[in-house]
Amino acid sequence: MVTNVNNSWTALGDPTRRTIFELLVEHPRSVTELARALPVTRSAVSQHLKVLKEAGLVADTPDGKHRIYRVEPDGLAALRTELDRFWVKTLAAYKQAVEQPRKE
Secondary structure: OOOOHHHHHHHHOOHHHHHHHHHHHHOOEEHHHHHHOOOOOHHHHHHHHHHHHHOOOEEEEEEOOEEEEEEOHHHHHHHHHHHHHHHHHHHHHHHHHHHOOOOO
16 A cells, blocks of 8 residues: 555544544544544544545454454554654754854
């Protein structure tokens, strides 16, 4: 699956989707299990999962009449790489600012 990191950031920008993602980090779950843990309907959970799946952050597998959703390791790795790049740039800029001589 190709992961679009910008879509990942956008997908996780919604508090409900972030909560769903956090629940899936704990362990794979069905829509019904997720809906029980959230103040939203199963239909709403399904819509949030669709966004997370399109962003490459979750995947699903059939299990009888249900689908079980889990975190997609490649999508999470791509997001982590992007976050690491952000921090490297930020820390480099901070280091440069701290090491500049003070003007008095």
